Amino acid sequence: MIGQIKGQLIRKDPPIMVVDAGGVGYEIEAPVRVFFELPEINSEVTIITHLLVREDAQILYGFNNYQQRELFRKLLKVNGVGAKSALAILSTFSTAEFAGLIQSQDVVAITKIPGVGKKTAERLIVEMRDKLGDFSGDISLVGSQTASVANLGSMPATAQSEALIALQSLGFKPQEVNMLIKNVAKDGMSAEEIIRLCLQHKGAS
Numbered sequence: 366m367i368g369q370i371k372g373q374l375i376r377k378d379p380p381i382m383v384v385d386a387g388g389v390g391y392e393i394e395a396p397v398r399v400f401f402e403l404p405e406i407n408s409e410v411t412i413i414t415h416l417l418v419r420e421d422a423q424i425l426y427g428f429n430n431y432q433q434r435e436l437f438r439k440l441l442k443v444n445g446v447g448a449k450s451a452l453a454i455l456s457t458f459s460t461a462e463f464a465g466l467i468q469s470q471d472v473v474a475i476t477k478i479p480g481v482g483k484k485t486a487e488r489l490i491v492e493m494r495d496k497l498g499d500f501s502g503d504i505s506l507v508g509s510q511t512a513s514v515a516n517l518g519s520m521p522a523t524a525q526s527e528a529l530i531a532l533q534s535l536g537f538k539p540q541e542v543n544m545l546i547k548n549v550a551k552d553g554m555s556a557e558e559i560i561r562l563c564l565q566h567k568g569a570s
Contacts, residue, residue: 371411379531393427396455432460464497479536527556
C-alpha cells in the first residue's frame with residue numbers, strides 16, 4: 366500500500382495532480398479542497414495517499430492530512446458510496462463540517478453534495494453517526510504555503526474559468542455551474558473565493 370508520497374509537484378489540474386518522486390511521476394486524484402492548499406508548481410509536497418486497486422485500474426487518491434484519508438476510507442465502506450461520491454463529499458465539506466452534518470442528521474444539506482441523493486444521505490447518517498470519532502479539524506501536511514485555485518497550472522487564466530472547471534470536476538452540470546458563478550462572482554474575486562461561495566450557495570438553496 367502506498368500511504369504517502371513526497372516529491373516535486375509538477376502538475377495540478379483538478380481533480381488530478383502529478384508528483385515526481387525519485388523520477389517517477391505519480392498521478393493522484395484528490396478532492397478540490399486539497400488543491401486550495403497546494404504550493405506552486407515545482408515546489409516540494411507531501412501527499413497522504415490511498416491506493417484503490419480494481420480489476421481494471423490502480424488509482425491513487427491524495428489528501429492533505431490523515432483525517433481526510435480516514436474519512437475517505439470510512440465513506441468507501443458505506444453501501445452505495447463509491448470513490449467519486451467520497452471525493453465529492455470531501456470537496457464540498459471539511460471533515461469537521463461533514464461530521465457535524467452527520468451528527469445533526471441534516472439530510473437536506475448532505476443531498477446538496479453532487480451525486481448524493483436522499484436515500485444515500487440517510488444511509489450515510491445511519492452508518493456513520495457512530496463512526497466519525499474526532500474529526501474536529503483538518504491540519505494540512507502539504508506545507509505552510511497555501512495556494513489558491515487561481516494558480517492551478519495549466520488551467521485557464523481567469524478565476525471564473527478556473528472555478529467552472531473545478532466545480533465541474535465535482536459533478537456539477539455546466540449549466541448549473543454557470544448559473545452559480547453568475548450569482549456569486551464579483552470583480553477581483555479569486556477562483557477559490559468563487560468556488561467556496563458557489564458551494565455555500567448550493568448548500569443553502
